[in-house]
Amino acid sequence: MVKVGYLGPAGTYSHQAAQQEFSGAELIPQKSIGACFESMHKAEVDYAVVPFENSTNGQVVFTYDLLRDWFMKCGDSTPTPKFKVVGECFVSIHHSLIGFQPDLSKITKVYSHPQVWGQCSSFLEGLNVERIDTSSTSRAVELVAQSPLVEQNEIAAIGSSAASKLHSVPVVVPSVEDNTSNTTRFLVLGTKDEISQTSIDVRDRITLLSFVLKHFNDMGSLSHVLDVFARHKVNLVSITTRPAKLLKWQYVFFLECVTGGDASQLDPVYSELGEFTEELRIMGWFPRSVDYAGK
Amino acid sequence: MVKVGYLGPAGTYSHQAAQQEFSGAELIPQKSIGACFESMHKAEVDYAVVPFENSTNGQVVFTYDLLRDWFMKCGDSTPTPKFKVVGECFVSIHHSLIGFQPDLSKITKVYSHPQVWGQCSSFLEGLNVERIDTSSTSRAVELVAQSPLVEQNEIAAIGSSAASKLHSVPVVVPSVEDNTSNTTRFLVLGTKDEISQTSIDVRDRITLLSFVLKHFNDMGSLSHVLDVFARHKVNLVSITTRPAKLLKWQYVFFLECVTGGDASQLDPVYSELGEFTEELRIMGWFPRSVDYAGK
Structure with missing residues (x-):
């Protein structure tokens, strides 16, 4: 079975990209975008899906810098990568405020991936909350799910409806992104030339x-x-x-x-x-x- | 007296830039980079100093997007800004790990400005900590200073030695930046053409x-x-x-x-x-x- 690495855990937009591009494949979550590159190089996966740019927020700088570090020698002795970019895919990004506290004025902390803040700036301006970075939007929702009850009264996450379902935490406000046509473009890394049989x-x-x-x-x-x-x-x-x-x-x-x-x-x-x-x-x-x- | 806005609070690298460029001026901290632009437009300050790019980390996207939103009409009816870019200045950025806990293995959380993570990635890789975003590096150090004693045993901040002095929190590890020639370039906003009398x-x-x-x-x-x-x-x-x-x-x-x-x-x-x-x-x-x- 084809193995595909993505920025995990399950329920991230990267997971959605991998599902969209590779139906029937084994999808293997990775700890970071860097780990997606590493697992390609070690041939632990056949493909990896990495976020590249967002229509609102611009470059995903981690990915650009990994491409630079893997492909440009820049004088040092990094190995030549055994993979290249073999495809792209687009995922519509709709962020939801997810949590157990329906009264927005009682929320003091919001968890999400740093890339999300710039995509929801109008909505966040209206809240008086501390923003706490998490490694992924799905992890943010999971943190809300795992919090003690007393803390759940004060926190929320911004993430996908998939993460809301996965961790059984309700959507409080859907579509909190500034621009509803917000889209992320992913690159597909691989070692084979083609990812599909389309002409x-x-x-x-x-x-x-x-x-x-x-x-x-x-x-x-x-x-x-x-x-x-x-x-x-x-x-x-x-x-x-x-x-x-x-x-x-x-x-x-x-x-x-x-x-x-x-x-x-x-x-x-x-x-x-x-x-x-x-x-x-x-x-x-x-x-x-x-x-x-x-x- | 000349009034200069900068991304506050005191002790940030923006503060350092403002001190470096405007000796003897009244330096007025602003809550955000956006507030620096606003205070220029309302003529509450004569100049404002805003971070623009970092030699390791690249664009400060908040500033680029504010320049876009203020200067490019893009179809909407934003007012023409009453200011322009009148200068640049460069600040050497040396980050320190700052806190009361000298044993790195006991630190579970590190506070800093999101722009900092990418500049200290090697150092951070060696720590097993949660990264928590703050509005500035100085605020990160202040949070450590104000934490209850029991929490001070588990947290640290990454910021400038100026912030360490300002908030009386010791430097645990100096120069934790990946690249010691790490430099941030600031733009100076103003309404007058020239900021100095140099020929x-x-x-x-x-x-x-x-x-x-x-x-x-x-x-x-x-x-x-x-x-x-x-x-x-x-x-x-x-x-x-x-x-x-x-x-x-x-x-x-x-x-x-x-x-x-x-x-x-x-x-x-x-x-x-x-x-x-x-x-x-x-x-x-x-x-x-x-x-x-x-x-």
Whole structure:
């Protein structure tokens, strides 16, 4: 049976992503996003699903930095990863306030994953509560479920309706997210090229690549890089940066571009990029999810 | 006396930045980064100091999103801000583990600002503790100071040595940050053009601007934007994105470029950018800090 790692415990949005993408697989919860990468590298799982960006909150920086640390040598002797990015999937994120206390004015503490605060800022502004970070939204709900009765009178969690059901804690307020079209995009890590049998030739494919600029204080070079894509009529769909760690204020760039089913379309791009970039890494080449526009 | 707002309470790194940049001014703590922007707009302060990026941890997303919300109309009727970005400053960030419990194995909870976890990940990996978010590093240390004795046996905070002194809680482990050259860059908001009398003509100046792409799914247009800078020999030093909030997967771009003392150098750039961008905003034009390379 296919094994799929995800950021556990059960009831997280990552769990939902894994269920959505891999029906009938054995879903194996991991302790952290880092552990998802580790378990891929050790071949303990066939795939892993990791959160990548949220339509409201932006980058999931942990994942970006793990991609950087695994794929960019940056001078040190990390092993070459035995996996790459083989897919993406989209999950609609609806957060609920979950707890046993229906009177919001009596709630003093709210538990949730740190990524959630920025997605529910309007709702949270109206509450006078302390925010307490947990390792996942599901763990937040579990903490409410396991609290002594006297504490349950003062606390709540923000999480998914799946976590509410899993831990038998009622939803107090549904849809507390700022933006109801709030969506998280997940990446699928794997060692095989394809995750499904859909006819990929007719679909758009995403290439995810990263690099550092050769002369990073002379960012005319970024313009040169992007110009290479433009001249070869390759459509860039996102660009973002993270600190490169080696030198202060040097950045790792992450770019995504869309092509059709022919990988060789990018060959001339790669050969020209060498002049302006160092450590150019192709981290993945995978089908654009049909849910991209819809979710 | 000049009034300067900063992310309070006293003892935060923002406090340190304000002290460093404005000697002899009245420093007024604010409850949040958002409150720093608000107090500028209401002219309750002459300047405000806000954290912008950290050399290890990257973007301070709260500040980026506040800049977006204040400067980009994005269709709604927010008032035009009465301030802009008038300066930058750099603060070396050294985090300490602060508390009354010298035996690390007995510590079960650590308080700190969420931005800190990513900067101390190696140290934290070695501890078996729950991480609890606080509104600032100084507040984290204050919580330890104010805890009942029995609780002080199990908790600690991560914060600055200034906060340790302010709240009279000893440093248990100094320099727990992953990277000892860890630096935070702050922006100075203000209504006046210049924050100091230094001869600015000979110094590099930074222009901070933001925009959304006209055809955001056709990112050839980003290449066109950057090409405008390259053709006019304007040196870009950073580019980054945040979600635009209006449309899913549409981004607001933040660009910084360096010029000399002559602002008109950018006039042809701005006039050509209109073809590819919407809501182009110049959020600031300010001297490059002498500490840029050094700190």
